[in-house]
Amino acid sequence: MNYFKITIPVLLVASGFLGCKKYLNEQPQGYLDASGLTSATNVDGLATAAYAGIANDWWDAPITSNWEWGSVRSDDAYKGGGGLTDQGQLNVYEQFYLLNSSNSGSGDFGFPGVWIRAYAAISRCNVALRALNNISETALPTRSSRIGEMHFLRGHMFFLLKVLFNRIPWFDETATDDQIKLVPNTMSSDSLWMHIEQDFKTARDLLPSTQPGEPGRATRYAAESYLAKAYLYHAYTQDASYTVTGVNAAYLDSVVALTTDVIGSGQYSLNTDFAYNFLDGHDNGPESIFAIQYSINDGTQIGGRLSMSTSLNYFAGAAQYGCCAFHIPSQNLVNAFGTDGNGLPRFTWFNNTTLNDDSLTAAGSNVDPRIDHTVGIANHPFKYDAALPYEHSWERDNGDYGGFGTMKELQLATCPCFKKLGPFYGTSVNMDVLRYDDVLLMDAEAQIQLGNPSAALPLINQVRARAAAVSPLVKNLDGTYPSNYKIDIYKPGVNIPAWDQATAFTALQWERRMEFAMEGYRFFDLVRWGIAAPTLNAFFAVEKTRHGFLANAQFTHGVHEYFPIPQEQIVFTNGLYQQNPGY
């Protein structure tokens, strides 16, 4: 009897010692392993995720809008915000002299965050490409388009990395994770451009000219436009200190050929109103060649895949907004909108007079009409709402950054596209990556550099003519216009003595600044043209008499054209990456 009394519990306990492999098998819920991603639908989903990847950002490290990289770092804009230390990393970028490899952001913050986010998007492209390469056209009829799209998106991200950091590790979908960890950033600039161009060439060859019903997808013309952009940057040869030593005619020929093809497609045209480029209701319009697609009330947890990269830039003191007043147009930019008696830019003397509330009136100084699409000016309708004009009280830090407000990237609080998220704001208005006006001006720039300024003239004038067709949207409540618009196209021999190559290039540079002001193009244009140092140092010399915080600002040629390689990336690769010169 005792025997049983003992053995039963002993057996019970002992049975546990045998263990049970099955018991410990706990499967994750709601996740897939790689084997679950081979069906046509799921492979297509990987490509969709890559699109999301190029749009997954926020103002802490934007990869969609370039306002922090191309606008605040140029003569177009100040950082803004509440004092110099508010988002102090942007103050460092703006002033240049403070910048070193470890003082201005890490992780997801600042330019180191762009490195991480852009490569995250690239990894999504490569994951999708690997899956697409293993599926048949029969299973996924859109396979070749998807492959083209992935090359396009990858090229887009490498392009951003290239213009920000110059020396970057490049690899494609054939590299394994372990191999990627061993890729240095020592590839020559020339080779990097060729790889980026190759992605766009592949995309061009595989993509259809339209993607019916899916305007978010890249098309052949998007690829051609981006390829033209890459060639244009590639064409300006830089030496080791980033001095432009020449222009490559072959690449410029390609720019002309590609942009001509896009223009000739008849698929695109300038919006009738410049305003439509920055307004809800005009997403994927005739001028948009490729755009980041945003959406609202789409079932995502924050209420939308909203454009958040510029969400810091709404006004702090405006009752309809509340925060944070970043990205302030510089006095220099406002002055640049001034025009002469012929309605042409005041090329050399624009900064001699200061345009302010007093001169920016209907009876005041001559200005390019694009100013009222770009700059918030006291008592002018703001964002085409005459009932609620811009006021200085909206300015958060009038002392440091006062005077004007940004406008293009903002939407009215009453817009159905607008969503308040805590202190920030998002909109569902798309963000154009490639626009038809850019294609026209790229074509013009290549023509000028190839010595055909006359071919550029109608292209530049096409852009100016649209600007001159004054938008009814900017009117005051009483139907008058808030500023004294004076703009004309270039008429050689009439309002300008001659249209030689030098004049044409100056005109092109000005046209790009006016057309894309505050959109993040400016700094990259200056570096491409090789004039960042003289332009910015001249800007600082005058601007610091207007704004004391720029007292020490200084751009060093040969260093500040590019960001440092994020120090942590050098650490994480055990010193594999070489730091950019001067840092």
Added chain:
Amino acid sequence: MRKIQIVLPLLFLSLLGFGQQKLVTGKILGKTSNEPLQGVTVENKKKTVTTDAAGAFSIAAAPGDVLLISFVGMNPQKIKVTGETQNLVLVLEEGNSDLNTVVVTGYKSEKKADLTGAVSVVNLADIKNVPVASPMLALQGQVPGLYISGDGSPTGANGGAPTIIIRGVNNLNGTGNVNPPLYVIDGVPTNRYEDFANLNTNAIASIQVLKDASAASIYGSRAASGVIIVTTKDGSSNGDKVKVQFSSSLTWQTERPWQEPVLSSTQRGQALWQAAVNDHNVDGVTDPNTISTNQIYTYNWNNDYANPSLTSVNIAPFVGGDKLEPAANTNWQNALYRTAMITSNDIAISAGNADRGLLMDFGYYNNNGLMQFTNYQRYNARINTHAGFLNNKVKIGENFQLSRTSQVNSTNDVGGDAVGDLAITLAPTIPLYKTDGTYGGPVGAGYSDRNNPVDMQFLNRWNTTNLFLATGNVFLEVQPIKNLVYRTSLGFDYSDGLGKLIHQTGEEGPVFSINSLTLQESKEFTFTWTNTLSYNLVLGKNRVNLLAGIEAVNDKYNTFGASNTNFAVQDINYFVLNAGSGTQTDNGYGTGYKLLSQFGKVFYSYADKYLASVTVRRDGSSRFGANNPYGVFPAFTAGWRINNEDFFQTIAAKASISDLKLRAGVGTVGNQTFQGSNIALSNAAALTLYAANYGTSSPADPEWLNTGTAYDLNGVNTGTLPSGFVQTQLGNPNLKWEQTTETNIGLDFGFMNQSLTGSFDWFNRNTSNILIQPPIPGAVGEGQLQWVNGASKNTKGWEVILGYHNKTSFGLGYSVTVNADHWADKITALPEDVRAAYPGDVNHSIIGHSQFAIFGYETDGIFQSASDVKGAPFQPGASPGRIRYKDLDGNDTVNVLDQTWLGNTLPKVEYGIRIELNYKNFDFAIFGSGVAGQTGYDPVKYLNSFINTRNNFGPGVLSAWTPQNPHSSVPALSISDLNFEERASNYYYVNTSYFKIRDLSVGYNLPLSIARYMKMQGLRLYVSGQNLVAFKHKAFLSKDPERANSFALWPKPTSYTVGLNASF
């Protein structure tokens, strides 16, 4: 003393076994209850008996024998048997744990005298009447080796768990709650702090803290952060009586003594003016009347930058020009904090005896919130029963607790700043209320984008977090043959947490445009099945205990969240999901883990002199890779009770040594708790996984960052989007436990019949295979993070506790208890590419330093003049009035390579002292504790030194350096910080050591005659005060030393309590 001198030799004589046997009878009563005690052990050297339900015993003894009378939780007594000894009536006093106290140490209990590991037994009387929401918070400073740090919020961490560290942090997960100790409550293991926090102290029978690996290794893979074992009462010691214990207290709390002074509206203007003047003298441009606060402040001054003189500060009459918002001079601390009232009531009813027993317990705790619009409420109920059958050969029982807490915590403003921060840093010119009665706010030019903290709390007032817990076990014990016990226990631990987040549309600018309700629920059910078989054997002088067992744990966790927007009415009763008419979203995930373990223990004692035990546990976990699912955790300990050695008796007698035991042990424990941002991924860390991540990861994410895979390819702007998949983690099939091997050597001693007792422990632990998730090069891309076993640490330390109790001839009882502990940790191995995440630089590796080390610059006073600057090593931003940093590498330039180690954020030594006095019916106790050798960020030093155009500052800035005031230790004020003084430096990383009087109480016990008349067994009335005074290093400016690092922590309030303990 004299008594002891007589008794001890008699005791030794008795051991020799003289004398004639006779039957001694007696009765034993408890002191407080004055009731007979059942189950009291009465022993002489030959025989052991226990008292019956009437408290009576009889035992054969010879004159000269000494009877040892002992009972759990009571001070034992020794009675010398004489010829006359008969019909004894003995009263046992509740008291300090002693050698015969039964201690639960892991699937079994043992006498304290038999312990060979480092185990602290908590004195429950010391924590019983401290008016805090958790027994844990009352333990701060009481148990050597147990470090607790919390803030002044009801839970000590604004709804979460306070920092609890046993003998240092073994791994690299920081001090947060990723590494809680393992709580074993009535045999059921859990990592959930609230399971412990929600216990009523009246229901707790004992708390033990297992500190070293040899003691804890029986708990194997989850014991690396220490084990806290709790046993609740079950009526088994009631002696068939019905007992009612009732405790009630009322507490008032105030933070006023700990408030930090800040500048008035005018003083703030004055400081900004001075800063602008200083900045002008550096950049030549800044003008006080055009800095960014010029829409708040303008100045009448002499405009002479060389000899500035301020005539008046003009404050703009309205905030942001809003006529409803006149400029004010608000004390935000007074506005945000109020006097809190805490009521605590706890009633425990128990009945039964060792065979059958019952405990019912109900508690209610309510704290109406030191901060405006916060509160904390808890109900808990417990039923424990046990019953024996078939001559107690079969025993069944259960322990079951329900608890529900409901709390409104402090919140952050819309931009993510804690309201506690804002109460100190928000501009005083903003009024609390506008003239129309709505809350004032910093809307308008010149102000920061932060919000009125009281408004934020007001808007947060309906955001209740509820936690419902149901925990306990049912068990069956069978004793098929004598001394062989089979026990099976089914333990369960169910939690249901529900958080409510209501965004209301408000008057103030940057709030929300559409109102919304989000409910987020998480449920966890952990099932633990434990089977043990134990056998006790006594063969002459040999005592052997054997234990073998298996345990299976199955944990399931899932979350569910839903939200709706656009509610027509903003009323707490209207905010239910169905009432919203806007966009609805939902979310949720599920995960779980399993453990399967086998363990065994052998304890051996020879003649109560030589003690040894061996334990081994083998744990299997579903969290680890296919290649390493199992870990084995062995331990060996030995003890030597020197005082039981014959050769020692003479010495013992001479030195009045009543106990002396040397302990040593070595053991291994593990850790399987590691957590990245996503618990579901961490539970499957061995696998490479892809996810369909439609939206962002969490609605609570303060960064409104898209991370998903959905995208509006169709350009329709709204509706359901096409979506895809993304890799989320790289698996590691080789993943295994963190492993800690520890050596512990301890000495327990007692003198003068245990009047003076103490123990000392020294330990050295090495942790290897620490789980880390190394950063990866960005180029590799998304979802490539991988958990690896990649680092090692060493922690060394010691603990000491000393207690003395005695009574003077005129009847004043007194006792003093002192404890202290020390530990120091260092990282001994860490992969190169991970080190960037830790303090240090290329010349200063974290290897050999604590992960809590602070790295930064050393300062060397303030530059007094331009020639001073010239003569010093080049320092970018240097100018007169600026902080001078040391050029440590001597290259004549101050740069990033001039940093060094500035100290550790966790203390070198923690200590506590308790003094208790009792005289007649009065008792008095004072308890204080502190830390030493701790360095930390002093937010008040910062507040009184640096200014900017957004915040308010401390009065220290008014005496900052100027050319006219050159001897100040505060650098010249500046709004542009060109000298980068916000860099980590010993300017504001200071010695944060302190000592605090935590508790002082005076009690009065009603004379028994009166209590009896009132049908009571006893009644004690008391008043007490908590957190009364703090002493600290003079460089450490924070008034509340426990609020170092951040004003986001609630100040620890001073409290005053009146209460009573009644028993019926």
